[in-house]
Amino acid sequence: MQIWSIMGSTSTSSPPHVVIFPFMAQGHTLPLLDLSKALASRGTRVTIITTPANAPFILSKNSTHPTISLSIIPFPEVEELPEGCENVNRLPSPDLFVPFINATKLLQQPFEDVLKELCDSDSTIPICVISDMFLPWTVDSCCLFDIPRIVFSGMGVLPTVIERNVSLHVPCISSLLHSEPINLPSVPFPLNKTDFPDHFAWRGDEKHPMLPIISEIEQAEHNSWGYVVNSFEELEGDHVAAFENHIETKAWLVGPLLLHDQSKQDLMNSGSKDVDQKQFSPYIKWLDQKMEGVGPGNVIYVAFGSQSYMTDSQMEEIALGLEMAGQPFIWVVRSRTWVPPVGWEDRVKERGLAIRDWVDQRGILEHPAIGGFLTHCGWNSVLEGLSMGVPLLAWPMGAEQGLNARYTAMGLKAGLMVLQERDAKDDPMTVQRNVICDSVKELMRGDQGKKARERAQELGRKARQAVEKGGSSDKKLDELIECLTLKTRIQGRPADPKG
Numbered sequence: 001m002q003i004w005s006i007m008g009s010t011s012t013s014s015p016p017h018v019v020i021f022p023f024m025a026q027g028h029t030l031p032l033l034d035l036s037k038a039l040a041s042r043g044t045r046v047t048i049i050t051t052p053a054n055a056p057f058i059l060s061k062n063s064t065h066p067t068i069s070l071s072i073i074p075f076p077e078v079e080e081l082p083e084g085c086e087n088v089n090r091l092p093s094p095d096l097f098v099p100f101i102n103a104t105k106l107l108q109q110p111f112e113d114v115l116k117e118l119c120d121s122d123s124t125i126p127i128c129v130i131s132d133m134f135l136p137w138t139v140d141s142c143c144l145f146d147i148p149r150i151v152f153s154g155m156g157v158l159p160t161v162i163e164r165n166v167s168l169h170v171p172c173i174s175s176l177l178h179s180e181p182i183n184l185p186s187v188p189f190p191l192n193k194t195d196f197p198d199h200f201a202w203r204g205d206e207k208h209p210m211l212p213i214i215s216e217i218e219q220a221e222h223n224s225w226g227y228v229v230n231s232f233e234e235l236e237g238d239h240v241a242a243f244e245n246h247i248e249t250k251a252w253l254v255g256p257l258l259l260h261d262q263s264k265q266d267l268m269n270s271g272s273k274d275v276d277q278k279q280f281s282p283y284i285k286w287l288d289q290k291m292e293g294v295g296p297g298n299v300i301y302v303a304f305g306s307q308s309y310m311t312d313s314q315m316e317e318i319a320l321g322l323e324m325a326g327q328p329f330i331w332v333v334r335s336r337t338w339v340p341p342v343g344w345e346d347r348v349k350e351r352g353l354a355i356r357d358w359v360d361q362r363g364i365l366e367h368p369a370i371g372g373f374l375t376h377c378g379w380n381s382v383l384e385g386l387s388m389g390v391p392l393l394a395w396p397m398g399a400e401q402g403l404n405a406r407y408t409a410m411g412l413k414a415g416l417m418v419l420q421e422r423d424a425k426d427d428p429m430t431v432q433r434n435v436i437c438d439s440v441k442e443l444m445r446g447d448q449g450k451k452a453r454e455r456a457q458e459l460g461r462k463a464r465q466a467v468e469k470g471g472s473s474d475k476k477l478d479e480l481i482e483c484l485t486l487k488t489r490i491q492g493r494p495a496d497p498k499g
């Protein structure tokens with residue numbers, strides 16, 4: 001039994017308790033579920049805060065961990081959002097992102113009610129709240145209860161540093177020409193204005209509704225106790241000092257979080273349902289067959305995360321480009337409107353699989369049949385690909401993905417870029433089938449692809465070492481819990497501002 005000292009007196013008490021509040025988007029929720037499991041396996045109690053429609057997904061991922069519990073608070077009803085829309089991936093249009101963010105602000109009171117309840121109980125006082133950057137108001141709630149707030153953004157270290165640094169060197173990105181390279185100190189590859197998230201273009205438009213949100217996020221970061229990052233020392237350690245300088249707090253690199261999850265072998269031993277589901281997924285069976293037929297590393301996995309929107313004509317070009325490349329593929333189709341061209345399914349059925357459901361992406365990437373990943377470069381997908389030693393074919397579609405893509409391809413040299421042309425207004429143009437075809441061929445069969453594969457495999461080995469016992473991320477996670485526990489011990493239990 002662990003002995004924890006609270007308020008200066010030594011007493012036998014419960015293990016440390018961490019509250020985790022993920023943002024309602026799969027790309028933000030999944031890594032925090034991994035973090036919850038990593039904390040739980042170290043004997044920490046975890047309470048995850050979520051809303052009713054998001055609870056089943058979280059339960060499906062965490063149900064085997066008895067020290068993780070869920071606290072469900074109601075999602076507010078707001079006029080602009082469709083009924084029951086409690087997750088970004090259910091938004092019918094990206095234009096509803098701002099109303100969605102504004103709706104989440106109404107979660108503050110129920111969140112504080114949960115904190116109050118936890119603080120009223122001697123055995124469950126949280127040592128910290130880890131909340132997503134898109135929930136900046138949680139820092140005020142944490143202050144009320146004297147609980148340290150730790151930020152999680154889901155992004156990598158270098159992309160964040162670049163984002164924060166660029167305005168010091170290039171005050172107005174939007175006025176640059178597309179062809180003008182942007183060279184930043186300590187970034188060993190040139191960037192381009194289209195690599196930057198949209199909000200850099202909005203900076204000239206003071207009335208843009210996202211700008212106050214970004215400013216609230218940055219302000220809340222400065223007032224937070226620390227930052228946990230889904231990355232690892234061996235990948236991004238060189239950029240941590242610059243990162244901490246910008247966020248004005250300490251950063252803890254504890255990733256890749258997905259690798260903290262129980263290994264497949266552990267799951268097999270415990271007879272977990274997860275393994276059964278993996279083994280019997282039709283697409284895993286399909287990959288097993290491909291392994292027998294074409295050997296390891298020959299299938300390209302094509303998926304663009306949980307939030308990307310794509311036109312039907314772009315979908316068509318992907319379908320025909322994959323067909324032309326002649327490489328076996330597995331493609332996650334996230335479109336409600338697109339239908340394949342007549343005869344396409346028949347023509348590719350021997351070597352291609354298009355799936356319209358949510359898949360176990362990690363299970364696919366770790367399958368030995370997979371040899372490349374055509375991705376939008378969401379940070380989770382980048383880390384998942386690299387952790388499994390799979391090289392990336394980078395095709396960014398929004399947010400900070402342009403920075404992730406350049407970083408992976410030109411900085412880490414673990415991938416190639418799909419080159420996208422722009423029109424006169426710098427809007428992305430449909431990528432043509434022949435470009436897709438050539439890029440796929442180069443990644444899977446070309447010399448550049450071979451080099452990227454070797455580099456991805458090397459990074460995959462380093463990633464696994466980072467989370468193993470005594471690895472850099474393993475030690476950081478222990479250190480984080482120790483630091484917070486000591487802080488609570490020295491300062492005593494949080495004040496109750498309401499009671």
Ligand SMILES: O=c1ccn([C@@H]2O[C@H](COP(=O)(O)OP(=O)(O)O[C@H]3O[C@H](CO)[C@@H](O)[C@H](O)[C@H]3O)[C@@H](O)[C@H]2O)c(=O)[nH]1
Nearest residue numbers: 027153154155305306307358359361378379380381399400
């Ligand atoms: O069928 C699917 C589709 C997705 N995933 C998982 O969903 C996550 C998707 O995350 P990510 O690759 O990061 O993409 P987005 O969902 O687009 O992520 C958002 O959040 C990321 C983290 O902040 C940012 O890097 C991205 O730019 C932003 O779009 C990954 O873990 C995937 O494994 C599945 O498991 N099955």
